[in-house]
Amino acid sequence: MFTGRIARFDAPNQPFTLTDATLDEVRPGEILIKVIRTNICGSDLHAWHGAFNTKGLGGQLPTVLGHEMVGKIAALGDGVSADSDSRPLQEGTRVVFPYFFSCHRCHYCLRGQRTACEQLSMAMLGNAEQPPHFVGGYGDYFLLPAGATLYQVPDSVPDELASGANCALSQVMYGLERANQTFGETVVVQGAGALGLYAVAVAKARGARTVIAIDGVAERLELATAFGADHVIDLTDVTEAKDRAKRVRSWTSGRGADVVVEVVGIPAAIDEGLKMLAMHGRYVEIGNINIGRTFDFDPSRFVFGNKTMIGVSLYEPDVLSRALAFLEEWQHKIPLSRLGAATYPLDQINDAFAAAESKRDVRASIVM
Incomplete structure (x- = not known):
């Protein structure tokens, strides 16, 4: 008992x-x-x-x-x-x-x-x-x-690291695996909470050339840099979505990002993130888990850009073993x-x- x-x-x-x-x-x-x-x-x-x-x-x-x-x-x-x-x-x-x-x-x-x-x-x-x-x-x-x-x-691996392995870390690892993110690519991470910070670190570990983190909390942006972000965009400084997209393109030779990861949980962030994608880019959607919320977007951007959206809920259980290996190494x-x-x-x-x-x-x- x-x-x-x-x-x-x-x-x-x-x-x-x-x-x-x-x-x-x-x-x-x-x-x-x-x-x-x-x-x-x-x-x-x-x-x-x-x-x-x-x-x-x-x-x-x-x-x-x-x-x-x-x-x-x-x-x-x-x-x-x-x-x-x-x-x-x-x-x-x-x-x-x-x-x-x-x-x-x-x-x-x-x-x-x-x-x-x-x-x-x-x-x-x-x-x-x-x-x-x-x-x-x-x-x-x-x-x-x-x-x-x-x-x-x-x-x-101490308890404070191990406790995040079975959700946040494994989730973003699985998302980036499904997006086939690889060496030399550019990754944008929308949101620099725990999921976003893990996404920054994992993208770098998978060989991303440039990682860009977006958030509105100064401490999170500072952490994102410490976790490997090459550039950050402060929402309180760059307040217009079109200007944030311009920043991303200025850091990617005008092309946009190969992979964008959304971990904010706000539907409007999706439309903004899609505009940051390069041709044949992959959009990894993790954050929006609340049913019934919607946003407007132009589907022709997917068609003419040969872009892909990947919805990620949970992860295949064996990913957790790799998450522990990541923590041990990094x-x-x-x-x-x-x-x-x-x-x-x-x-x-x-x-x-x-x-x-x-x-x-x-x-x-x-x-x-």
């Missing part, structure tokens, strides 16, 4: 309620995680406000938000002895894992498209009032279902540790969300 706290999410725009929950047993194939640290991701903020409709994805209320986490093995169900890279597991092993779980049997899973699983489930969607209760990252425990993908965290080359500087205990989760909402913290984390 395991007893721990959860920060229950009852309704949008309402404070979290800290309560105790009990798990009677860990069944065969399941893995109970003792959560160490869970970040506040942009989608957590959207869900908190009700803009990211968890109920529309099959979720229930009350639930437990939080998905960008790192933890240690608290208990292994029968039949589990190794991670997805065949490394042995035991109680106390530090691990990360995708926060979504595919069935491995449906039409899409069998085609290798597990992000489209017809039986997909994920953290933040379970009912916190029903067993196993520990259905999100903002709690002392999280229960992994049978068949879940997970990886050991290298000893050299943690001393770029200031990755600055992404996890602001920490709050679980009983201060409401203060943490307020800080994240106001952008007072580039990244806020809940530590157990």
Whole structure:
């Protein structure tokens, strides 16, 4: 029997309620995680406000938000002895894992498209009032279902870096992989929050000649430069979209960017980003997850420019293994540790969300 706290999410725009929950047993194939640290991701903020409709994805209320986490093995169900890279597991092993779980049997899973699983489930969607209760990252425990993908965290990678691997980092890695971004190309990143900063760093690691970051927060732009951006555009300085597009073209011999990555979450940013693309450019759309929001654009720009838009939701689970390898190699080359500087205990989760909402913290984390 395991007893721990959860920060229950009852309704949008309402404070979290800290309560105790009990798990009677860990069944065969399941893995109970003792959560160490869970970040506040942009989608957590959207869900908190009700803009990211968890109920529309099959979720229930009350639930437990939080998905960008790192933890240690608290208990292994029968039949589990190794991670997805065949490394042995035991109680106390530090691990990360995708926060979504595919069935491995449906039409899409069998085609290798597990992000489209017809039986997909994920953290933040379970009912916190029903067993196993520990259905999100903002709690002392999280229960992994049978068949879940997970990886050991290298000893050299600290918790504050590992906690972002299973969402922000893996997501942008997957997006840039799907865009086939490669050596000598120019990449524009719209937004320099955690996703954007990771996108800057990963694009550079993949051989981008020039990376341009766009944001309106001075600290984020300074961080983007530290993460490898060759140029930055301050929205408070260059206030017109047409002038921002001109800046991009001035830095790309008039051609525009080979790849543009959108991680702002504002529909209007898409039209602006498309205008920054070069001929045969690829637009990677990650940030707009709120259903029903629209924007106007001229589709002929796609046709005559032979351009491509790539929608990226989740990632193939094996990307997470590469994300850990990236952290292990690059943690001393770029200031990755600055992404996890602001920490709050679980009983201060409401203060943490307020800080994240106001952008007072580039990244806020809940530590157990």
